[in-house]
Amino acid sequence: MKQTRSSSLTRRQFLQRAAAFATAPLIVPGRALGLDGAVAPSNRIVFGGIGIGNRARHILPNFLSFAEIQWVAVSDARAERLASAKEMIDARYGTKDCRTYPDFRELLAQKDIDAVLIATGNRWHAMASMFAAHAGKDIYCEKPISLTIGEGRKLVETCRQLGTIYQAGTQRRATASYRFARDMVLQGKIGRVHTVESQVWCGSTVPHQKPEPVPAGWDYDMWLGPVQWRPYVPGRVQGHGWMCFWDTGEGMHTDMGTHYTDQMQWVLDTDNTGPVEFETSDIVWPDPVKFMSETAISGTFRCRYKNGIKGVIYQRGGFKDRYIRYIGDEGWIQVDDDTDEVKAEPKSILNLKKAGGASWSNAGGHIGDFLASIRSRRPPACNPEVGHRAQSIVEAMTISARLGRKLKWNPVTEKFNDEDANRMTWREPRAPWCV
Amino acid sequence: MKLRTSVIMAALGIALALPLHAADMSQLITDAAKYESGQSVEPLRKFEQLLRDSAGKPALRTEMEVAMIKLLAPPATFEAKRFACQQLAAIGTDASLPALAELLKKEETTGIACLALGVHPSAKANATLRVALASAKGRARLQIATTLGDRRDAEAVKSLSEMARDNDALAAGTAIFALGKIANEPARKTIAALRKEAKPALARVVADASLSVADRLAASGDRKGAAAICEEFLQPAQPDNIRRGAFGLLLKLEKDGGEQRIVAALRGTDAKLKPVAIAAIGALKSRDASKKFAAELPKLQPAEQVFMIEALASRGDSAVRDPIRALIASADAAVRRAAIVAVGRLDDASVVPQLMDAMTGEKSPEELQDIETALVSLRGNSSTDRAIVAELKEVPAEARVRLFSVLARRGAHLAVPALLAETSSLNPATVQAAFQAVGKLAKADDLPAVLERLVGMSAADSRSDGESAAVRVLQKITDPAQRTDVIMARMTKCSDIDGRSSLLRLLPSTGDAKALEVLKTACGDKEPRIREAAVRALATWPNVAAWDMLAAVCRQPETETVRALAFRGLVRLAGDLNSKPDAELIERYRKLMSMARNADDLKLFLGALSGVAHPDALKPALSLLGANSVRPEAELAVRKIAAAVKAQHPEAAREAMQRLQPPPKPSAKAQAAAKGQPPAKKK
Incomplete structure (x- = not known):
């Protein structure tokens, strides 16, 4: 039964007109919001940014491209970053209005702010998110969502108790190549999946360095945040040095691997649970005579789900070599993260892929999903439970590597079969940072 | 370098795995106790290896703990103590509590002590913390209160309740948070009292702690107690997030899953809670929830309809299909698009005519794209494919192109005959799009039909489209x-x-x-x-x-066109062989050069030759330096070849590059001589 048309034009005429629009590019749908085009100030979502370093500067243009966002404030423990972030945002709006706060709690106290982007170093992600949730803000937080399993669970509970919309910044669920790979797996194009393999690049090392005075313009106490105090050592703090220590970064496999465990969980439809076993091998640790860094240089991190499906993260090779591959009993499909290229066997799978689509480096789709959730209050794609489960996998792998043994895990109780391991699922935060 | 690193790592691993004698342990403790940033971390890594090795070995575990306890005492550095606390977090027993208690007494070491105490398995750790709390000040006090809360120490409630009434807001807030985590009856009483008496600055902390308490009560089965707290925080005067949290928990507490409360919210005027209510519909467990809430759709405002469509679609059952389908024709663009996206997820072949109708009217590119995506996503496999194919006859040429793309993306092989029929169109764009879809969809068995269509084509302009499609099918x-x-x-x-x-x-x-x-x-x-x-x-x-x-x-061409084609083919083939530069390839280039008839040929030739990494490739390139019409190309070829062979044939490369130098200017004497004049004298 065809619908009655209200217009007097024939269907053919309508379609001829419609076809005139057909070649225009796809725009991220704001369908849930009715927000395409200009947005009245009263209907804008007001944002603030916490931690405006390298990652934030990369993703901020994605946020600022949304007409429905009004960015009004930034916060950072480093004065020069605060100044340059203000400059960037003021340039976007052609004003001098962006407010700056060295202490993010002052930013969170601003009543006009609806939501925050948290792009601090990893040590702050969960704690700052919980502070933001308590302040009534919705949250887009860069990955990893936490640095311990216990902290992640606490974040889930906090957001649930306070009705917070939280999106973990893993963004690949909104990326065409990854969505295509998932669709192909779910449609059975590679048969029954038995292994999900991924690769992150080799971890860095930090040579021994003596403590130095804290540079001017740094609030080092705020920079450390929930991490128990240790002296300021440039190599441990600056650049990506902080990534190479357990309580500030947890290493490359934990930081980057969560992107791929997020994909694995999504494709395997295990977003509310997780693997049951973790094991590591070939771990190469930094030479303690030369390096002060703690986290692994390379290694193989494995997990196994109850149904026998295996997950493997290789930490090896260079930055451009990262990928995720789903292997089934009738073929495989792979996304190369650096190029966004999809490969598959049988190759005929690739005939089904539509050309185009933004790569992961454009987080617009993921941000759009977050904005839609803020309006509708439905959970976004990478809500706290999803983010926590993906992060738990890499955390559990890390604990297995640190203890040098295979671990069994109960994804319901979130407990290991090993008491030492259970005690490594929580790290007491430094006061006054508590939630 | 990699091998060297691996060897070092392997040797280190063996060294770290060796058992330690008492003297070694003593030395290790001495070394570790001196650790400060900048020094070798070898002693620390040895202890970490001991920790790994001590699993299931009580004696070694005890030895390890004793060592760590020694590191907590003077003269160990702060960083050594910090390291020891990290290890004790994993292995510490009651034996370590006295040493940790000492650290709790000093503000600068309270935090690292709590690293170990936060996860300490013994109840005695609570007692240690409580004792310390009594005399702690400043950050140390905040740290200990937080850790007691994280440990949910019921016996700390009295002290924390006193602290919750401290004049210092930070101290009070910390204690209130801790009480919310403990949430036993005494803690609940304190928090309930604070709801009435706390300063406004602490109202949000008290509300947060209250919701934690409600959550704990709900988990323990006390629905009534939990609901009472939630109702209190549902009031409009409360902050939005607190109200949303309370509302969400109330829905979970109710026996009908919150259905009645959701209906009430939908029919009410509370704009903050209405979206939360709609979002909760997706997770309702009752069978008739879909039907019940789909019936509410027409009563909602357009923006709410959008949310409701998403929520109903997430339920995925058949009861929501018709109500959502009806909204494909909504007057509101956002509602239409939400409905189109939803039917794409939920529906099958039977919705195809409606989606085709939705393409009518002046729709935005985004909406048309949504329709295309929905058509691609529809369930029903072949029946849906057939329904789309049937629509091909109904729509004008321009819109048909969109359907070809849909069929190709759906992998609708059964559409191949219909698509081949479309290649008879007089519209080149239609023919091109149809052939593109055929190239994607047709299988080997379809090849005779594809070739039949190709040879039967009358439109010369579209023949290349047909040939491209046939090639794609041939490759299968x-x-x-x-x-x-x-x-x-x-x-x-x-x-x-x-x-x-x-x-x-x-x-x-x-x-x-x-x-x-x-x-x-x-x-x-x-x-x-x-x-x-x-x-x-x-x-x-x-x-x-x-x-x-x-x-x-090339040697005996019928026409110049044919010769040029053949020559280009040869150049391409030679270029393809460049990856294996050998004498045979050089010979091919030599013959190729002899076949060149004009400057264009030579330019093509030099372009391919420049990719040959062989010293003998220099000779033909150098020989063309004198030809003015191709001098730049010859120079470039010489440079490229010389650069490629330089490492293995430095002399040949150098000589070739020298040939590129302009000839030296003749001296003044020689110039003068050439003109028949005496040389000028220097001034």
Whole structure:
């Protein structure tokens, strides 16, 4: 039964007109919001940014491209970053209005702010998110969502108790190549999946360095945040040095691997649970005579789900070599993260892929999903439970590597079969940072 | 370098795994106790290895703990103590509590002590913390209160309750948070009292702690107690997030899953809670929830309808299909788009006519894209594919192109006959799009039909589209000989010159010897257009097997066009061989150069030659330096070849590069002599 048309034009005429629009590019749908085009100030979502370093500067243009966002404030423990972030945002709006706060709690106290982007170093992600949730803000937080399993669970509970919309910044669920790979797996194009393999690049090392005075313009106490105090050592703090220590970064496999465990969980439809076993091998640790860094240089991190499906993260090779591959009993499909290229066997799978689509480096789709959730209050794609489960996998792998043994895990109780391991699922935060 | 690192790592691993004697342990403790940033972390890593090795070895575990306890005492550095606390977090027993208690007494070491105490398995750790709390000040007090809360120490409630009334807001807030985590009856009482008496600055902390308490009560089965707290925080005066949290928990507490409360919210005017209510519909467990809430759809405002469509669609059952379908024709664009996206997820073939109707009217590109995506996503496999194919006859050419794309993305193989029929269109854009879809969808079995259509084409402009599609289908046949057989089977029945020419142009996609013979024969065909088509095909042949035939054409060309085609084919083949630069390749280039007839040929030749990493490739390039019409290309070729061979043939490269130098200017004397004048004297 065809619908009655209200217009007097024939269907053919309508379609001829419609076809005139057909070649225009796809725009991220704001369908849930009715927000395409200009947005009245009263209907804008007001944002603030916490931690405006390298990652934030990369993703901020994605946020600022949304007409429905009004960015009004930034916060950072480093004065020069605060100044340059203000400059960037003021340039976007052609004003001098962006407010700056060295202490993010002052930013969170601003009543006009609806939501925050948290792009601090990893040590702050969960704690700052919980502070933001308590302040009534919705949250887009860069990955990893936490640095311990216990902290992640606490974040889930906090957001649930306070009705917070939280999106973990893993963004690949909104990326065409990854969505295509998932669709192909779910449609059975590679048969029954038995292994999900991924690769992150080799971890860095930090040579021994003596403590130095804290540079001017740094609030080092705020920079450390929930991490128990240790002296300021440039190599441990600056650049990506902080990534190479357990309580500030947890290493490359934990930081980057969560992107791929997020994909694995999504494709395997295990977003509310997780693997049951973790094991590591070939771990190469930094030479303690030369390096002060703690986290692994390379290694193989494995997990196994109850149904026998295996997950493997290789930490090896260079930055451009990262990928995720789903292997089934009738073929495989792979996304190369650096190029966004999809490969598959049988190759005929690739005939089904539509050309185009933004790569992961454009987080617009993921941000759009977050904005839609803020309006509708439905959970976004990478809500706290999803983010926590993906992060738990890499955390559990890390604990297995640190203890040098295979671990069994109960994804319901979130407990290991090993008491030492259970005690490594929580790290007491430094006061006054508590939630 | 990598190997060296691996060897070091392996040796270190062995060293770390060796058992330690008492003297070694003593030395290790001494070394670790001195640790400060900047020094070797070798002693620390040895202890970490001991920790790994001590699993299941009580004696070694005890030895390890004793060592860590020693590191907590003077003269150990702060960083050594910090390290020890990290290890004790994993292995500490009651034995370590006295030493940790000492650390709790000093503000600078309270935090690291709590690293170990936060996860300490013994209840005695609570007592240690409580004692310390009594005299702690400043950050140390906050730290200990937080840790007691994290440990949910019921016996700390009294102290924390006192602290919750501290004049210092930070201290009070910390204690209130801790009480919320403990949430036993005494803690609940304190928090309930604070709801009435706390300062406004602490109202949010008290509300947060209250929701934690409600959550704990709900988990323990006290629905009534939990609901009472939630109702209190549902009031409009409360902050939005607190109200949303309270509302969410209330829905979970109710026996009907919150259905009645959701209905009430939908019919009410509370704009903050209405979206939360709609979002909760997706997770409702009752069977008739879909039907019940779908009936609410028409009563909602457009923005709420959008949310409701998403929520109903997430339930995924058939009861929501018709109500959502009805909104495909909504007057509100956002509602229409939400409905279109939802039917794409939920629906099947039966919605295809409605989606086609939705394409009518002046729709935005985004909405048309949504319709296309929905059509691609529809369930129903072949029945949906058939329904879309049936619509092809109904729509105008421009919109048909969109449907071709839909069919291709759906992998709708059954659409191939209909798509081939569409290639008869007089509209080139339609033909092109139809052939693109055919190329994607057609299988080997479809090839005869595709070739039939190709040879029967009358529109010369679209012939290349048909040939491209046929090539894509041919590539799906793995055996090259089989590809040739299919083409030849059609060729034997084809008398049309354009059709035969098209078929000849497909032969390079086989790369097969039999196909090459066919082209050889065709080069001698009585019909000039066939001969030209054969040469064109040879010029695109994928491997060097066509070299001799192309060379023959080049030497005795029928026309200049044919010669130029053959020459370009040879250049391409030579270029393809550049990855294996050997004497045979040099010989090919030598012959190729001899076949060049004009500057354009030589430029092409030099372009390919410049990619040969062989010293003998320099000679032909150098020989062309004197030809003014190709001097720049020859120079470039010399530079590239010289750079490529420089490492292995430095002398040849150097000599070649010297030839690129402009000739030295003659001296003044020589110039003068040349002019018949005496040389000028220096001033």
